[in-house]
Amino acid sequence: MSVMDKARELGKEIRNTAEYKELERATGNVKEDHDAHKMIQDIQELQQQMQFAQQSGVEPSQEQIDQFNDIKSKMDSNLTIQSYAKAQNNFSEFMQSINNAIGEGISPEADVN
Numbered sequence: 001m002s003v004m005d006k007a008r009e010l011g012k013e014i015r016n017t018a019e020y021k022e023l024e025r026a027t028g029n030v031k032e033d034h035d036a037h038k039m040i041q042d043i044q045e046l047q048q049q050m051q052f053a054q055q056s057g058v059e060p061s062q063e064q065i066d067q068f069n070d071i072k073s074k075m076d077s078n079l080t081i082q083s084y085a086k087a088q089n090n091f092s093e094f095m096q097s098i099n100n101a102i103g104e105g106i107s108p109e110a111d112v113n
Helices: 003-015 018-032 034-055 062-076 079-106
Strands: none
Touching (some): 003 079, 018 079, 062 079
């Protein structure tokens, strides 16, 4: 079995994990919650604008900062977004542990055991 075949097999196994399924569920909930979905879109758009401005050497305006803080405050109190953020964090930590395990397998010390 090639490395790529094993990678695809790993991907299929990851798709069956509780962490992945929870992230899918939370993502679906965000898509169904119009307010949560809009807040996420709005903050992403604002972040892009602010990042572009900073890359161009322009500091974000106070209006942009206030708008960002307002949206962030609303997001922090939205249960759908809180659940989504927790699921994203859990999945990221899970994927980091998988990356660490792969790194251990790549390490020359892995052959010593």
